[in-house]
Amino acid sequence: MISVNSISKKFGRQEVLKDFTLSFDKGNSYAIMGPNGSGKTTLIKSILGMVLPDSGEILVKGRSIKGKEDYRKDVGYMPQIGRYPQNMKIGQLFSMMKDMRPEIREYDLDLVEAFELEKIKEKTMGTLSGGTTQKVSAALAFLFNPEVLVLDEPTAGLDPIAAETLKSKIRKEREAGKLILITSHILSDLEELTNQAIYIFEGEVFFNDSIESLKEMTSEEKFSPAIAKLMQWTLKKKSTTKVLTHA
Amino acid sequence: MSANLRIFWFLLIGLFSYMEGFSAVIRISPGQSIQKAVDGASAGDTLRIASGVYQQSGIVIRKPLVLIGENHPVLDGQMKGNILIIAAERVTIQGFKIINTGKSNMDDSAAIKFFDSKNCVVKDNILENAFFGLHFSNSSGMTISGNQIHSNALREFEVGNGIHLWKCKDSFITNNKVSGHRDGIYLEFVTNTEAVENLVQKNMRYGLHFMFSHDNSYIRNTFKNNGAGVAVMYTKNVLMKENRFEENWGSSAYGILLKDISDSEIVGNIFLKNTIGIYMEGSSRIEFTGNTFQQNGWALKLMASCDQNTFKANNFTQNTFDMSSNGSVVLNTITENYWDKYEGYDLNKDLIGDVPYRPINLYSVIVEKIPAAVMLWRSFMVTLLDRMEKILPTMTPDQMIDQSPKMKPYDFG
Amino acid sequence: MLKLLKYALYDILKSRFAIIYTVFLALVAISIYQVSDDLSKVSLSLMNIMIMVVPLISAVFATTHFYNNLEFVELMLAQPVKRSQVFLSQLLAVILMLSLSILIGFGLPMLLWGADSSLITLLAVGMILSAVFTGFAFLASVMTRDKAKAIGISLALWIYFSLVYDGFVLYIIYSFADYPLEKATLGLVMLNPVDLGRILMLMQLDISALMGYTGAFFKQFFSSGIGMLVILMVLSIWLVVPIGLSGRIFKKKDF
Incomplete structure (x- = not known):
């Protein structure tokens, strides 16, 4: 579905992605992990076309995304912190997003209904709480029934009930055969929602396999300790490396 | 005017009206020579020139005559010299259209030229494409009114003045329209003369130009868009x-x-x-x-x-x-x-x-020195300078x- | 593109800034109309606002707006729309809002109390300068990731074009006062959009003085339509080049 072929990206002198290669397949849900500054955000943004790699290419459904925007019809993106025009009403935001995909006529309104957004569609974005804004972001990501979902810290800021609603929606879509990419610092969420784990360290793929084999490899039964072990390994491997910086 | 002068004028007018009784009216139509008619006329006669085209120039008048054009007969000088030359008293030239004088600076070709004349009237004529329009020298008591004088010349040296007076006095220039000439109205050594309600525009050099012309008045004239x-x-x-x-x-x-x-x-x-x-x-x-x-x-x-x-x-x-x-x-x-x-x-x-x-203000002093600086006028920089100068005058x-x-x-x- | 513009415009026109700016301009115009005896005094007073304050506000607002909208722009970039469209819709929304504020804030008093050709020119100059400085602001914004730095660059450009540059030109013509400098000055003035706007106004208010230049060239330039045409053309270069440049950078920018 998506293949990332040896992309490199430098921000100034800092090499964020080094000859990075990965592929994501349909029907799987990937947990993308790594310390701050490891390059996971850059990877996601590259796939979304927001960051342009210095070299290498990214293929979606076998076609390079360079200079293209059409493929994003099939991608639903939920940003970590959604910021929207202050004076726009929720209803207008939805119609704008719909306007950008005129050929899609059938909308997935599960989350809109679950979060009862219809009731507050006259409210302007500037007056919403952080949690409600996240609900809007989530509902927009799923609205067009996309084949790929990119979710950046999806449950952060949501109240527990809303978080559960969202998680069950994610599970539902995964079962429906969607490709789902999730970054999160909440490991329990990742364990619940994903079947593949990708650990990025200093711009390189450090681990990429199913969660089962991760547990096997680290000989841990639970997800969190397995990840913790993975992190220790990275530190051993690069005992001489610089202190990890915050992006 | 002194009392003596007034009595003199009174007598003169009386004399005129007496003579009018005897004066003949001579009619001239196209094909006839104006010069011959002038030569044949007696002092005080009236020549009525019928409408039409008269390709004649260099017509000389040396006696008191009244020439009246009916419906603006055209005197076409065909680019040769002067058209009417007058050296006499009490001549009236009225209602002509006079065109195409010579273009010579040597003899100052003019549509109508007066020498050493007195008490003449030039009225309601249309002058086109003349080198000089009306040219007076050494004359007095001229009345120049209601003439329209226009030239199509392109360059200053190709054309003379519209109304040109040299060494004249006691004259009255009114209601004329002058355009396209070198100077609209030109006076040199002219005294005790009035120019009233003339419209002088689009002349090559000056609308009004005078030198050594004392005791004159200029009232309600318009001088517009002259070079x-x-x-x-x-x-x-x-x-x-x-x-x-x-x-x-x-x-x-x-x-x-x-x-x-x-x-x-x-x-x-x-x-x-x-x-x-x-x-x-x-x-x-x-x-x-x-x-x-x-x-x-x-x-x-x-x-x-x-x-x-x-x-x-x-x-x-x-x-x-x-x-x-x-x-x-x-x-x-x-x-x-x-x-x-x-x-x-x-x-x-x-x-x-x-x-x-x-x-x-300060900036006008700067512009006086550097004309190019006008282009920065009203910029914030310049406004600031000017304000400062107003508070602490140093240069003005x-x-x-x-x-x-x-x-x-x-x-x- | 038009759809994006529609929504961007909808948002920006309802912003508190748009309302405050319009009211501010209207109050300024109204008070100037109240204290001036004739239209030419009105246009003189308004002119200072137009060529000083309007570019400043445009530059600062456009920069701030760009950064405040950055996350939304990112979201847009994740949608199936071209980058150039996202960029242009943002830019045009700002330009249209600023122009509309001028049109309403200054235009309504003009409708009420009358205007002459110089005031109408002034409106146009205000809108053109708003657009040009929005272009500068967007260029500054795409060139750096730091909002404070971008505002700094915008302000520097504003100070440069409205004050420093003229001082520099004045210094040059003062130093070379013995040479015929008219054409050189005109050329130098072309290199500054604020000056071009000002010259358009001079052509209305001070044409008699401008005609004092020696030579048919200037007579032609200032009194016929040619000068205005040339100035508008150069102004459109001042508009298009920064916008084109920032558009190119925007296309290659990482968000």
């Missing part, structure tokens, strides 16, 4: 009243250029949209009152050795610069004018500003001050 405006020189006792000087644009174009003019009055005129409203050099004892200076580049430029002039009760509005000077000007009086740039206050409500106004001459600027413009009607 260099109006220039007057070396003259005393001039009255300019209620004239309009408009749209004289150019690097050396003036509403009026006054050079060595003294003891004169310039009253109630309107100077509108001239590059320079009035440019003065070597002029003294001129009174400027009741004039309106509007939308000029420079309302006034006072140059070297102008002294004892008075600028009182004039309106200065919407001029780019109100006044500039090359600095060596002394002892002029500027008072009770209205300046729209004045920003003072009037606490005692006497309609006179409580702080004086300095009509020369301090003798040029209106101590009692008016708060409201005068209403000159």
